[in-house]
Every structure is written in C-alpha cells, then in structure tokens.
Amino acid sequence: MSLQDYQRDMEGCSRCSSCKWVPFNQVKSWRYAHNCPAVSRYNFHAYSGSGKMIMGLSMLTGRSELTEEVMNIIFSCQLCGACDTACKVYRDDIDLMEVLLELRSHCIEEGELLVEHMAVMDALKREGNMLGEEKDLRGVWAEGLNVKDINEETAEVIFHAGCRYSYDPELRETIRETIKLLTEAGVDVAIAGATEYCCGGRAYKFGYRGEAENYADDMLSRVKSSGAKTLVTPCSDCFSAFIYYYPRLQKELPVEVLHLGQYVERLIAEGKLQLKQEIPLRVTYHDPCYLGRMGEPYLGEWQDNKLLRPMSMKRAGRKGIYDMPRRIINSIPGLDLVEMERIKEYSWCCGAGGGVLEADPDFAAWTAAERIDEALSTGADALVTACPWCLKMFRESIAESGAQIGIYDLTDLVLESAGIKEPVAVKRGGF
Ligand code: SF4
Ligand code: SF4
Known part of the structure; x- marks a missing residue:
C-alpha cells in the first residue's frame, strides 16, 4: 500500500477534531479528556491525526511539499492509535492509523530522514537490535538456563524475548524466571538466545519498510524451521509487530502468536499453574498501546467503499487485549x-x-x-x-x-x- 491508496480516507476527514479527545460519552473529567499526546503537547492542529491527514492530502495533490518541518510533525506522534479509535466512533470509513503509517514510509521514500532514527537504524543493521547494544551480548540473559535452543532442537513453544527484555539489566531476571515458570509448568519451550534478532517492528514504525521486511523474513524462516506451534513473547511491541505489521507486509507467521499473559492464562486454565x-x-x-489498540490483528485492506464495510472488517482498536x-x-x-x-x-x-x-x-x-x-x-x-x-x-x-x-x-x-x-x-x- 502507499499514501495514494488512502486518498479517499484523507479527503473524508470532516475536521471535527474528535480525534483529539476521548470520545465524549467516555470522558470522566476535563483533566483527562485528551487522548492525543502530540496535539496535547504541541497545541497545533497539524500535530493531530486530522492535521497529519490534511498535510498528507495536501502533499499528494501537489498543494504543498514535504519539508523538514512537515517531516518533524509527521514523526511527532507515538503511533498510539488513540486518534484512529476516536475517529472511528464517528467515522468508521476512515483508516487514520494506516495513513499515519504510510506518511512515514513516504518520508523515507522521499529521502526525508530523521537523523536520530538514522542512527538507530545503523545500530540495528550492525547489531540486530534497536538499543545499539552489542550483538554478542544478546544471549547473556539466558546463560546457565536449562532450556532448549531453537537452533538445535524442535519445541512446541518458541519464547521470543525481544530487544528490551534481552538487554535491559532491570528486566533480564524477569525473563530468566519466566523460563523457569514455563519449564516447571511442563511447557516444551525453546529460545533463540544469542541468535535472536529484533522483530523489526520499530523499523516499520520508523517508516523503514525494507528493513522491517528483512527482519520479518528472518523471523519467518526461524519459526518455520522450528516446528513450533505457538510463539510466546512478553513484549507488547513485538506482539503487535507479529500480528499487525507482519500481515501488513504479507509475512504472517504460521503459528499461534500469544502475549506471555495470554499463555499464563492458558496454563492456569489447564491446571498447570x-x-x-x-x-x-x-x-x-x-x-500498553501495542497490546491494546495496536494489539488488534490486521484485517487486510478493504478495497471498496468503506461505508459499506462490514463490522467484522473494521479495525478500530476495540478488539485489543x-x-x-x-x-x-x-x-x-x-x-x-x-x-x-x-x-x-x-x-x-x-x-x-x-x-x-x-x-x-x-x-x-x-x-x-x-x-x-x-x-x-x-x-x-x-x-x-x-x-x-x-x-x-x-x-x-x-x-x-x-x-x-x-x-x-x-x-x-x-x-x-x-x-x-x-x-x-x-x-x-x-x-
Ligand atoms: S475525528 Fe476523524 S473525521 Fe474528525 S477531524 Fe479527526 S480524523 Fe477528521
Ligand atoms: S497516533 Fe497517537 S500521537 Fe499520533 S496523532 Fe494519533 S493520537 Fe496523536
């Protein structure tokens, strides 16, 4: 998909500004009525979901250009999805989240790059993680653990730790103990440890679609060769990448993908925990946005009139976890x-x-x-x-x-x- 594919969505914006607020029937107080960090912080319409769509349409129709200032506004956004959810309360024929994603890859295609993101992407290419940490240290968290290696043995479940849990010293003990919990519950689990890579989700959010695709391909081939039936991750960011960005890239993983909490509930229901x-x-x-609004699976693109789209094909962030x-x-x-x-x-x-x-x-x-x-x-x-x-x-x-x-x-x-x-x-x- 490209920005052009969403021209109708951008044209459809009725400038009602509902994307800046928690839907009015859900507001509990004025203090916590805002929903968009970008427009709340910078206080100009351009920063809102609507403002970004107006800029996108203006560029697409040749009325304005992609300048550095426009690019900075496009990237002043957490891709949290709150605007998309609020907009769809009133206008469920507009896929605002998809426009925000396309605006980013449009910037990269046009060579408008944020220097800070370029540095992170360089580190990702070099070290295989988004934190700029050394590739060789990725498996440190799992040292001494009695757990299968995905590269050597097959297993029912792959545990994907993610960059942050693998490297953050404050989080490593949590995943070590999680492996202990899983093995004590009798789960046949394997990890990639030192050979695990980034899921590529953040590269996708930065707009670097080619890079994201490479990481998705890597993940896909590992999962296929592992023989696993289920992939479990404690990271909401990775979870969202697997169920939303990967299918958007047509790289759907051929396994059940669960957040660790979902798997914990299954173990409890089976009497194993x-x-x-x-x-x-x-x-x-x-x-977390990426377990909630962005934890709703990708449903594919609706090619016809979105006003006629059935409810089951509308993705509004309400079916997240x-x-x-x-x-x-x-x-x-x-x-x-x-x-x-x-x-x-x-x-x-x-x-x-x-x-x-x-x-x-x-x-x-x-x-x-x-x-x-x-x-x-x-x-x-x-x-x-x-x-x-x-x-x-x-x-x-x-x-x-x-x-x-x-x-x-x-x-x-x-x-x-x-x-x-x-x-x-x-x-x-x-x-
Ligand atoms: S809520 Fe939707 S239609 Fe209204 S201004 Fe925001 S993006 Fe446009
Ligand atoms: S995704 Fe979040 S931060 Fe970005 S415009 Fe929408 S509500 Fe604002």
Missing part, C-alpha cells in the same frame, strides 16, 4: 485493582512509541509524566503494565519526579504469586 501467594497491594493498570491483564490481576490474592479514567481503547500512551523516544525524548518523558499523574490520582500503591517500553518510561519518570508510586511488570506479579520470584516490597517513589 496456580497463583496462590498473596500480594497485598492496591494497583492500577496501564494498557484489555481483559486478560485485568483478569490476571483480579485472580492474584491480595491485589486490589483501581482504574484510571482513560483505560482500554481510550488509554493514554506511555510516550515511547512511534520512534518518539529516540527522536524527541523530552516529548516522550512529558507523555509518561502525564500518565503517572493520572495513576497517582487513583490512590494506587503501584502502577502495573505489560510492556517493557512502558516500564522504562514510567520507571524513569518516577525516578525523575519522585512520584509516590511503585511500578510493576505484570509478569513479575505472576512470578511472585506463583512462588517463583521472591516477594518485592513496594517502595513508594519507585523501585
């Missing part, structure tokens, strides 16, 4: 879940997505701080999430501000309640 240890904590849950984490939290003894105002498909972003963390870290941090403020307003002891990028953003925000709230990975709660992980006392102000 019990969450018995009490965790006395009042928590609130942050829906929202209930699973809440069910897990509610099943752990002692945990008390209190909700923020913007939740599920109306959730506010953590700030890291869409290459914003790499290109505009201040904007990313501002977005995270806004979410921490909302979490504090619930009176919760801790904020729980299910994405390593959200965790990074919130940990740094709490460390910076000294906000009186802890931060938890949903996986750590599972590990602790299953008796795999030592109980961690929540220290207010982060830990």
